[in-house]
Amino acid sequence: MIFWKKKKSASNDDGTGNIPANIPESLSERSQESPSEDASVLETPPDSQSMAQADAPVPEVASSEAASTKVSWFKRALQKTNDLLRTDIRDLWKSEGELVDEAFLSNLYAILIRTDMGPSMATKIKESIHDQYRARKVHQEDVLRIIRDRVAESLKSKGGTLNLPDTKPAVILVVGVNGSGKTTSIAKIAHRLTRQGKRVLLAAGDTFRAAAVEQLRIWADRIGCDIVMGDQGSDPASVAFKAMQRAVEEGYDVCIVDTAGRLQTQSHLMQQLEKIKRVLQKHVETAPHEVLLVLDATAGQNAISQAKGFSEAAGCTGIVLSKLDGTAKGGVIIPIAEQFGLPVKFIGIGEKLPDLQEFSPDDFAAALFS
Ligand SMILES: Nc1nc2c(ncn2[C@@H]2O[C@H](COP(=O)(O)OP(=O)(O)O)[C@@H](O)[C@H]2O)c(=O)[nH]1
Numbered sequence: 495m496i497f498w499k500k501k502k503s504a505s506n507d508d509g510t511g512n513i514p515a516n517i518p519e520s521l522s523e524r525s526q527e528s529p530s531e532d533a534s535v536l537e538t539p540p541d542s543q544s545m546a547q548a549d550a551p552v553p554e555v556a557s558s559e560a561a562s563t564k565v566s567w568f569k570r571a572l573q574k575t576n577d578l579l580r581t582d583i584r585d586l587w588k589s590e591g592e593l594v595d596e597a598f599l600s601n602l603y604a605i606l607i608r609t610d611m612g613p614s615m616a617t618k619i620k621e622s623i624h625d626q627y628r629a630r631k632v633h634q635e636d637v638l639r640i641i642r643d644r645v646a647e648s649l650k651s652k653g654g655t656l657n658l659p660d661t662k663p664a665v666i667l668v669v670g671v672n673g674s675g676k677t678t679s680i681a682k683i684a685h686r687l688t689r690q691g692k693r694v695l696l697a698a699g700d701t702f703r704a705a706a707v708e709q710l711r712i713w714a715d716r717i718g719c720d721i722v723m724g725d726q727g728s729d730p731a732s733v734a735f736k737a738m739q740r741a742v743e744e745g746y747d748v749c750i751v752d753t754a755g756r757l758q759t760q761s762h763l764m765q766q767l768e769k770i771k772r773v774l775q776k777h778v779e780t781a782p783h784e785v786l787l788v789l790d791a792t793a794g795q796n797a798i799s800q801a802k803g804f805s806e807a808a809g810c811t812g813i814v815l816s817k818l819d820g821t822a823k824g825g826v827i828i829p830i831a832e833q834f835g836l837p838v839k840f841i842g843i844g845e846k847l848p849d850l851q852e853f854s855p856d857d858f859a860a861a862l863f864s
């Protein structure tokens with residue numbers, strides 16, 4: 495078992511000179527003296543080489559915008575969806591006011607479905623427009639307003655913040671399928687909490703792949719928080735145990751536990767998750783205080799719906815919807831919020847540390863259909 499302390503310098507070099515896939519860029523040339531104060535370091539995205547190896551999208555957003563207002567933040571997140579909607583909806587109007595007939599309504603329905611908002615929401619919107627404007631002419635702004643209102647209404651009370659106790663340590667367990675964005679989201683959450691003045695300890699519970707541990711270690715180093723790691727292939731529950739022991743003894747505010755990707759059908763891995771939870775509870779009876787399910791917004795509605803059983807089996811308490819920047823189907827958050835019955839705690843819109851925001855239904859609806 496290795497206890498990782500923040501080092502003054504570190505390198506990704508694995509001896510071969512290769513940068514492992516899927517991890518933030520090398521820290522070898524960066525000063526780690528006071529990383530949490532150096533925004534430019536914290537906001538630097540992973541380098542293009544590791545990104546290409548990971549076959550993931552390169553972030554398109556400028557980090558300087560990260561501090562802008564929440565609505566514009568959501569606009570960035572939903573830019574692709576917003577572009578699609580605006581172009582397609584605009585195309586419905588051949589003249590200033592368009593007659594609301596069957597053809598118009600079914601064209602509008604088809605556009606809404608393309609955002610992945612799901613048939614139930616799209617039907618509600620279609621019916622609202624039908625009821626209010628049947629056989630009359632409707633303007634584009636009125637349609638957008640109705641869409642926005644219905645979406646905001648259905649998402650109301652579907653947002654939520656982290657529900658952490660005042661007692662130390664608060665424990666967050668992060669679960670989901672492979673590649674959904676667990677480790678990156680952990681880094682973003684740890685960064686957020688660290689900036690709020692909390693002492694955060696990470697537990698590298700994905701012991702299957704050495705690169706997964708290394709990925710989290712580099713993030714920890716960059717954020718300036720501590721990490722507990724096990725050897726590759728070691729029992730993730732033992733990593734969780736050591737991390738919790740340390741978190742309690744050394745008075746950390748928050749302990750965040752990373753896990754390997756798993757599916758509900760992999761019963762041994764589901765049992766392993768149960769074991770991790772039991773171990774956490776040995777130290778803090780009420781732990782884990784949050785079990786966050788990370789869902790990849792680009793995975794498509796079916797893949798996401800399949801995670802419902804997993805969410806129930808794993809006792810999830812909230813959702814992190816990652817990679818909203820990479821999809822024109824940002825409407826997917828609507829069926830997610832409806833089907834899972836869980837609050838959407840955060841949405842992710844990029845690979846950098848500030849690219850995470852608490853989910854706000856009103857801001858989201860405003861940004862999606864502005
Ligand atoms: N564009 C984008 N990429 C993301 C986001 N979150 C994670 N990723 C990328 O998705 C890939 C998988 O993420 P990772 O955190 O390793 O997933 P894990 O296997 O669930 O731990 C990596 O290349 C990340 O950089 C996001 O919000 N936006």
Ligand SMILES: [Mg+2]
Nearest residue numbers: 676677700706
């Ligand atoms: Mg991971």
